Amino acid sequence: MLNDEYKHVENNSKLLVENDKEETIQKDSIITVGEEERKSIKANKILTVEKESITTIKNDCEEHILEDFITIVKDDLKTIVENNVIKRIKGTKTEYIEQDVKKKYLQNMFLQIGKDYRLDVINSYHLKANTVKYQANTIELEATNGISLKCGGNVFTVDPSGIFLKAGTVDTTSSNGGVSAKDVAKVEIPKPLYEKVRVVELIPTITKQDDLTQVLEYEAIVEKFYNGVWSKTTDLTPTQEAQLQWYFIKNNDESDKDILTDNPTNDNITINGLKMSVTLEEENIYKVGHAHCFVSNSEEEGYTQTQLARYLEVEDIVSSHISQEEGECIAVLNVEEPRQEELAQIRWNIEDTQREIYNGKETIIHNLKEEKVYEINFLAYIDGKIQDAANTRLTFDKNEEKNVKNNTTMNNKQES
Known part of the structure; x- marks a missing residue:
């Protein structure tokens, strides 16, 4: 085609390519989607960007990765968070840093350790603070070469050769109660909670259609994970509702549950929250309707099937x-x-x-x-x-x- 092409489709458009598809655009490509965009890729996805990549998300962003997630950055990695950062790791966390680490906290830092804490420093360890307070049931200080307590010109030393005290005055009957360091208030660090959803069941209103005019309706039974517990719910946020993937596939095999979208039909499918309704096309010739609703795993989440009425001739x-x-x-x-x-x-x-x-x-x-x-x-x-x-x-x-x-x-x- 040597000139411009303009195509206007007033209703739906479906394209079926039974083999490979290759598209080459010599200049820019602009795609505008008025509402949702969904993609289902059965195998790998490879994306190569030779220059910059910019992604702008105006609302929330949520990723579900069912197995490993590996990020390799050849040069620098910079992350700027204008509000809070919350991380929850159920397993172990390992950091291996080959050069220096620099951290600067402009306000308070609180560290709570549920069990043991060990710090190994090969060379020097320097702690500088206005006041330092150690509080424990038992404190043991052990040094190979020696331990000294210094204040002004006074020095108390313990080393392998003995105990030494250098002081202008030693008063064993003094009422001096010693110095006090400032207390740092203990804060409660709550366990970060997160929510995720899954479909545990898909319930059909009818399992066998009497005639083609009957509307098929399916309701998803959903559980939400919160505070470590799965519980049934019907209260989903718009973002959580958008995670539900609905499919209605027709064929003649009850055991063929594969989600194949290469057989487009003219069925009227409406999705409203946790429900899907299907009005079959007048000339339906397929025996079984397979309904799927899932978030991440089509084989383990919501599925059911309906025996369909067929147009006969x-x-x-x-x-x-x-x-x-x-x-x-x-x-x-x-x-x-x-x-x-x-x-x-x-x-x-x-x-x-x-x-x-x-x-x-x-x-x-x-x-x-x-x-x-x-x-x-x-x-x-x-x-x-x-x-x-x-x-x-x-x-x-x-x-x-x-x-x-x-x-x-x-x-x-x-x-x-």
């Missing part, structure tokens, strides 16, 4: 002579593996007369001689849909070899 009649006087006709339906209740809807007209004896029969064997005409006309149709009947003709002549006169589908128009 006799597409063709396969006819043949099985003897000199008898003809066989087989009605070919438009659906795979017809159920018994679907076969029961087959009706037969022979020579413009309905033959109730053949009601519900997929295959009939009819005595041609009884019709007393040379050419016998057969119609097969679904009850109430004679206008969509399939048609064939067999001939009978006691003096001739019998064969099929023709074998046609009426294509929504009965032959006269």
Whole structure:
């Protein structure tokens, strides 16, 4: 195409590519999505940006990574948080830093350790503070070379050679109670709580559809994880509701639960909070509807299925002579593996007369001689849909070899 292309689609648009798709845009690409955008990638995703990448999220951002998360930064990493930072690690945390670490806290720092604390310093350890206070049940100071307490010109030393006291005055009867260091108030550091959701069940209003006009409805039973406990809830934030992934897939296999979106249909699907409603297209030919609702794992979260009603039509009649006087006709339906209740809807007209004896029969064997005409006309149709009947003709002549006169589908128009 040498000139510009403009495409306007007033309603939905679906594209099915059964193999690879490659798209090359020589300049800019701009995509504007008015509401939500969802992508489902079954295998890997590889994104290469040769220059800068800028992402702006105006509201919350939440990521769910079910296995490992590795970030490799070749140069510097800078993170600026204008409010609070809360981290909760359920397992262990290991930091291995090969060069210097610099930290500056402009206000208070509180550190609480539930069990033991050990600090190993290979070289020097220097602590400078206005006041220092140690409080413990037992304090033991151990040094290989010596320990000294200094204040002004006074020195008290313990080393391997003995105990030494250097002081201008030593008063063993003084009432001096010693110095006091400032107390730092103990603060409570609460366990950071977080919420996540999962779908534990998907409940259908009906498990077997009687006719195509019945609306299928499904309700997701959701649990929310809070303070270490999963509990059922119907109160989800808009962000949590957006995490729910809904799918309705149709096929003819009850055991095929794979989520494949390469079979687009014209079903009307509406999602409202924890509920999904489905109105099937008028010409549905699929036997089973698979409903999925999940946050992260389609195999372990909400799933159910519904036996669907199908649009039925006799597409063709396969006819043949099985003897000199008898003809066989087989009605070919438009659906795979017809159920018994679907076969029961087959009706037969022979020579413009309905033959109730053949009601519900997929295959009939009819005595041609009884019709007393040379050419016998057969119609097969679904009850109430004679206008969509399939048609064939067999001939009978006691003096001739019998064969099929023709074998046609009426294509929504009965032959006269």
